[in-house]
Every structure is written in structure tokens, then in C-alpha cells.
Amino acid sequence: MAELRQLCRELRVTAGSSKDATVLAVKQHLASQSVLVGSPRKSTIRKVLKLTGNLLLYYSAYFTTIEGSIVGLAAFAKQLLKRLELLFFANTSMEERTMTTMVLVEKDVLVYPKYAIVRSQPLFVDREYLLSFEAAIAAEAEFLELCEELAMGASESSRTAATGRWPRKSNRLQSFATEDDEIDESFSMALQSAAAREAAYAACKRIIDLWHDCMATTTASPSPASYFLQRFTAAWVYTRCASMVAPVLERLRRHDEAVQLFRQLLGQLDCCRGQRFFKRKRKIFVFFIY
Amino acid sequence: MDFAEEDEKDDDDEETNVRPLADEKYYERHFSVILNTALRLYRRLFDATELALLGGFERMGMDTRRLLIRLSQRQARWFRVPQLRYSEISSIPEAVAELQAAGWCIGGTWHCFPGILIQKINKNKLSRGSAHRN
Numbered sequence: 476m477a478e479l480r481q482l483c484r485e486l487r488v489t490a491g492s493s494k495d496a497t498v499l500a501v502k503q504h505l506a507s508q509s510v511l512v513g514s515p516r517k518s519t520i521r522k523v524l525k526l527t528g529n530l531l532l533y534y535s536a537y538f539t540t541i542e543g544s545i546v547g548l549a550a551f552a553k554q555l556l557k558r559l560e561l562l563f564f565a566n567t568s569m570e571e572r573t574m575t576t577m578v579l580v581e582k583d584v585l586v587y588p589k590y591a592i593v594r595s596q597p598l599f600v601d602r603e604y605l606l607s608f609e610a611a612i613a614a615e616a617e618f619l620e621l622c623e624e625l626a627m628g629a630s631e632s633s634r635t636a637a638t639g640r641w642p643r644k645s646n647r648l649q650s651f652a653t654e655d656d657e658i659d660e661s662f663s664m665a666l667q668s669a670a671a672r673e674a675a676y677a678a679c680k681r682i683i684d685l686w687h688d689c690m691a692t693t694t695a696s697p698s699p700a701s702y703f704l705q706r707f708t709a710a711w712v713y714t715r716c717a718s719m720v721a722p723v724l725e726r727l728r729r730h731d732e733a734v735q736l737f738r739q740l741l742g743q744l745d746c747c748r749g750q751r752f753f754k755r756k757r758k759i760f761v762f763f764i765y
Numbered sequence: 766m767d768f769a770e771e772d773e774k775d776d777d778d779e780e781t782n783v784r785p786l787a788d789e790k791y792y793e794r795h796f797s798v799i800l801n802t803a804l805r806l807y808r809r810l811f812d813a814t815e816l817a818l819l820g821g822f823e824r825m826g827m828d829t830r831r832l833l834i835r836l837s838q839r840q841a842r843w844f845r846v847p848q849l850r851y852s853e854i855s856s857i858p859e860a861v862a863e864l865q866a867a868g869w870c871i872g873g874t875w876h877c878f879p880g881i882l883i884q885k886i887n888k889n890k891l892s893r894g895s896a897h898r899n
Contacts, residue, residue, distance in 0.1 A: 546861050546872035547843040548836055555815055556837045562807050563799040575838075577795045594806070602810050 598707045611712035621678045625671050666726055679720045686713040714746035796834045832860040833869055
């Protein structure tokens, strides 16, 4: 009943006089929602699942919610629309510029200097390059999502302390790449469990393997002439990922592997040269401390 | 601060700097710019199926085009058709049907998508739920 009351507060539903009345009120509230599943943080279903842990209520709420016909964009179409945005906005990371940017510009919230853009070279030499870049972006997203999930789990378990609030995504992404490299406390907490450590290490290994494979094939194929356009290669994205993996390896106390990875990262001059100072500093730090 | 309060704060932030847009169908205009530019500069990067789908966009009805763009801007994966409401779209069910016929959308009833349910149940929660029931 305490969980149900908490759920009511969270969903802003007035609790009924009895348990049955309250469950009914929650169900009615859920049935009026248009979004079934979506944003991980805002989704009503996620809230229910997170708060109650009661599968029966979850099932009944879910089935009540999804009565009637439903519709969603086909995965293929979604990918195609994402590709259009990538090509138009020249995105190098995840959703940093989308159609929302255009609205913000139109509303004078965002202002860009006025200059003529001359695209002397295409972003992608051919379709193969585009597909490998997209695959790299997907691998990066998957890795970050895993880190996020681990940290969310740790944050939830320490929620009673009310201080374990996981920072915004932008801050989290930054935390992997900042000079001080202070990986969030929640993430460190998450790595205390053996299963989480195993999952994190497997993800790190996967990224490193992908990076090695990519670097091995890229040296054999022509790369874009401009350093700027290197950003739109899979090699760049994997290098960026590998840079994020190194601090995670440190957290996993795999210092030898971290140092080796830093060496490899510093050994290449094609991608992410801007992070060389950071990598060098971390390498020295890890090498001498451990 | 709990999640609800945080969401509320986000909403408040979004309401600042509000200046009405001259054209309420701005998103349609923006999407056309994106589509035409991408097709002009990068046509060779798309395969035949993608080109057919993108080429068919202009041939779809106005409502259908608007609904497609609206849905593409939403974070959620699935929507209840009766609950979709956009003032500028006169007939949403018809637009949905056209989108499905063109291959942009898939739909049906929840019976068709058992995977939706399964993918949303976190493994840990599931085991915790089973333990709770046992």
C-alpha cells in the first residue's frame, strides 16, 4: 500500500478510499496517457515499473493502457529520418543537432554567425563509409547506455539517501572526457557488484576490439583529406569511444590494460588529436600511481 | 529532488524565451529543406528502397506528411491512435493508414507486438518480481 501511495504521488493521482479504488484510479490515469513507452525517464510505464516492482499491477496497467490500435514508425523509416538529419546537420555525435535546432534558431534562442558554407567535399565518400559511421555511432550509444544503466541501478539502490541523483546526460557524457575525469560517483558505486563489473568489462573489450578492427581496415583504405572530415569516419568515433573506455578500465582496476590503451591512443595521430594532453596526463597518472 | 519535480523544472525551463512562430507549420517547411538538401547533395548515399520511400514523401497527402514529421519528433516508440491529437491534422486515422500503406509506419493492436512488452521488462525487475511473488 505504501508503494501504491508513492505511485499515486508520482503520477499525481488522487488516492482512493480503499486499495481497489486507488488501483482503479491509477489504471484510469494510465489509460488516458497517449505515450506508451518512450523516454526512459519520463515514461509512465517506467515509473510504474520502477516504483512498484509489482508485476501484476504492471501487467494490468499495461494491458489497460494499450487497448485499441497503436502505431509507430518502422525501424527502417526511423533510421532513414535519422540519416537525413545526420547528412543535413553534419552531426558528429548523438542528436546534438536536430530539427529542434531550426526552431530555436527561428525563435532567436540560438544564433549562428552569418557566413556562407561551402561544402568542398562530401561528408561521406560513399555509402559504405556512411554505414560504418552509423554502426560506430550505434556502438558508442550502446556503450554509453550500459554505463547509464549501471549508474542508474546504483543510484536507485541508494535512493533512500536522497543524494544519489544521477546527473543530466550532458554532464554524464562530459564526465568521461573532462580533464579531471571524475567519473560520477554512482558509476563507481555500480562497479562494486561483480555482475556490473563483468558487464562493464565486456563492453569495454568489445569497444576496444571494434576500435582495433576499424583502425586496421582504415589504414588500408583512403581517408578524407580534411582533418575536420575525419570526424565523419568510424575510426574517429571508435577512437572517441576508446578514450571513454580507458577511464572505465581504471575504475575496474585494470590499470595495465588502461595504460596499454592510453599508449595505443597516443600512438595514433589520425583521430581525436585534441584529447592528447588529457590522455598523456591520465597515462602518467595511472602508470605512476599503480 | 525527485524525478517528477525534475521533469516539472524541465518544463518550466522550456517555457522561457517563448516567442510565437510566424508559421505554425514550421516543421513541415524545415523537413522539406532537410529532405531536399540531403537528396540534392547525397542522393548516391541512399539505396533504391530509401530513394523510393523519400521520393514518395512529396506525393503523400498533407495530413500524412505532417503526421509523419510529428511522429518522427516524438521520443516514444508506440502511440495509441485514438489519443493522437494535432490541431493542424484533420484526420489522423486516415493519415495513419496512408503512412502504413507507404511503409513508413507499422501498427495494429497490442496482440501483434508481444515483443514490446518483453523488451520493456528489465531482467532484474523480473527476477525481483518473481521472488516477491514466491
